[in-house]
Amino acid sequence: MNDFIRDLQIDANNAGVSTGQFWIDTGSVEIKSYSPVDGKLIAGVKPCDKDAYELVVEKAGKAFLEWREWPAPRRGEVVRQIGEKIRQNKEALGRLVSYEMGKSLQEGLGEVQEMIDICDFAVGLSRQLYGNTMQSERPLHRMYEQWHPLGIVSIISAFNFPVAVWSWNAMLAWVCGNTCIWKPSEKTPLCSIACQKLISSVLIKNNVPEGVSCLIIGDRTTGEWLSNDKRIQLLSATGSTKMGKAVGAAVAARLGRSLLELGGNNAVIISQHADLDIALIGSVFGAVGTAGQRCTSTRRLIIHESIYKKFRDRLVKAYDQLKIGNPLKEENHVGPLIDKNAIQLYLKSINQCKIEGGKFIVEGGILEGAGFESGCYVKPCIAEVEPGIPIVRHETFAPILYLLKYSTLEEAIKIQNEVPQGLSSSIMTLNLREAEQFLSFKGSDCGIANVNIGTSGAEIGGAFGGEKETGGGRESGSDAWKAYMRRQTNTINWSDKLPLAQGIRFDL
Numbered sequence: 001m002n003d004f005i006r007d008l009q010i011d012a013n014n015a016g017v018s019t020g021q022f023w024i025d026t027g028s029v030e031i032k033s034y035s036p037v038d039g040k041l042i043a044g045v046k047p048c049d050k051d052a053y054e055l056v057v058e059k060a061g062k063a064f065l066e067w068r069e070w071p072a073p074r075r076g077e078v079v080r081q082i083g084e085k086i087r088q089n090k091e092a093l094g095r096l097v098s099y100e101m102g103k104s105l106q107e108g109l110g111e112v113q114e115m116i117d118i119c120d121f122a123v124g125l126s127r128q129l130y131g132n133t134m135q136s137e138r139p140l141h142r143m144y145e146q147w148h149p150l151g152i153v154s155i156i157s158a159f160n161f162p163v164a165v166w167s168w169n170a171m172l173a174w175v176c177g178n179t180c181i182w183k184p185s186e187k188t189p190l191c192s193i194a195c196q197k198l199i200s201s202v203l204i205k206n207n208v209p210e211g212v213s214c215l216i217i218g219d220r221t222t223g224e225w226l227s228n229d230k231r232i233q234l235l236s237a238t239g240s241t242k243m244g245k246a247v248g249a250a251v252a253a254r255l256g257r258s259l260l261e262l263g264g265n266n267a268v269i270i271s272q273h274a275d276l277d278i279a280l281i282g283s284v285f286g287a288v289g290t291a292g293q294r295c296t297s298t299r300r301l302i303i304h305e306s307i308y309k310k311f312r313d314r315l316v317k318a319y320d321q322l323k324i325g326n327p328l329k330e331e332n333h334v335g336p337l338i339d340k341n342a343i344q345l346y347l348k349s350i351n352q353c354k355i356e357g358g359k360f361i362v363e364g365g366i367l368e369g370a371g372f373e374s375g376c377y378v379k380p381c382i383a384e385v386e387p388g389i390p391i392v393r394h395e396t397f398a399p400i401l402y403l404l405k406y407s408t409l410e411e412a413i414k415i416q417n418e419v420p421q422g423l424s425s426s427i428m429t430l431n432l433r434e435a436e437q438f439l440s441f442k443g444s445d446c447g448i449a450n451v452n453i454g455t456s457g458a459e460i461g462g463a464f465g466g467e468k469e470t471g472g473g474r475e476s477g478s479d480a481w482k483a484y485m486r487r488q489t490n491t492i493n494w495s496d497k498l499p500l501a502q503g504i505r506f507d508l
Helices: 003-007 050-067 072-088 090-101 105-125 164-175 189-205 220-228 241-253 276-292 308-320 340-355 409-417 432-439 480-484
Strands: 013-015 031-034 041-046 141-149 152-156 179-183 213-216 232-238 257-261 266-270 298-304 359-362 381-384 400-406 424-428 448-451 485-493
Touching: 013 189, 031 189, 041 189, 050 152, 050 179, 050 213, 050 220, 072 090, 072 105, 072 164, 072 189, 090 105, 090 189, 105 164, 152 164, 152 220, 164 179, 164 189, 164 232, 164 480, 179 220, 189 213, 220 232, 220 241, 232 241, 232 480, 241 257, 266 276, 266 409, 276 298, 276 308, 276 400, 276 424, 298 308, 298 409, 308 359, 308 381, 308 400, 340 359, 340 381, 340 400, 400 409, 409 432, 424 432, 432 448, 480 485
Parallel strands: 013 041, 152 179, 152 232, 179 213, 232 257, 266 298, 266 424, 298 400, 381 400, 424 448
Antiparallel strands: 031 041, 141 485, 359 381
């Protein structure tokens, strides 16, 4: 057992259901977690069964009735202490994220830092859940809006960010007065167990009602229970577009609320006016960071024809310098894909690209031999392609980068926007007019649009999310907190008459 796993008090035989302060042993067949780093079995987790699910939802519903009465700043104080607990365990939790998911240690620690940052953000937010005051057209009337908690918020998170995305949702939902049920990816269950165990002492210390923070580990069936459950007021789901369509349809059928963070097919436009040194770093990290398994990973480079060859050659040289291997070793840039299924999707996409006319200038393939025993390590690859071929419209969760050429900015923006997804985008340029056009209504159609930085690496201060098949949801910063609350408009008549709106008369 690795030291960092022992430090997080993760046992070899874990219950995968918790109501915050207590764990429920379902006795079910285990979900086994294997590390893509070395292929070893980390531990088995007992998933949620139907009886445990019903108990969790019942506890979360009951806890909400008490939790919503706590003043928001008091709820924020609990979140502050959770942030401190995570700070104290950043190193161990970051290493677990790296080992169970496969991202580099630097990225694992960075993900935990995002958790700390969103806790800080949520603490401040707990004193800023503002509503507007409006002017009434009727004399001696006051009109305003206020925000109330929804109830139970369910969070379905993906394997690529096994802890951060949960925290983006949970910390905001908690300060807003909701209770949370977290269903993590069954590919990274130990990260969620570690988080729940870390915060349980904070919950107990502050006498937080049992059920405010719940965890249920399970497969697609568990997700379907949440999607179809009328007791769940908001379901926040992160994953593939296919998954999101199923979740969105199920929640909409019961007139529930969903917050969807789905596929990304992100592009960087590299102008002839770009600083090529900045463009190179942003493009390479965006393409190979987390082995291309970020929803914001760079999948396409749209390069101006006048600098195409020069930048392509620099890109190839940079790929030759990439170090692939154990992500816990800081000298390595690229770790493994999550599992063997991801390997097959990677190989299938490469083959399909070749069938459709793509020319690989950096070849891909599976890495074998010492250090690659898990069978999950691959070579980041680059293909030159023509706009519009089908594979370029498809999101492959792997380090495959497509190069396209353009002549005018209008053409580049059209190429960027013609894919179904609309999450993150970027332009590399020192030309003010190009930058402003890219950010205007004539530019990127994505939820995130950057200038002179890459497509990945979003900060928690801004609302995160995208348009089109990315789902339209927003999480984390700005006013994303409003998704976790219900708006109420209030009018108070403090006169001795009852004037009607729009001057209507109704005399009796």
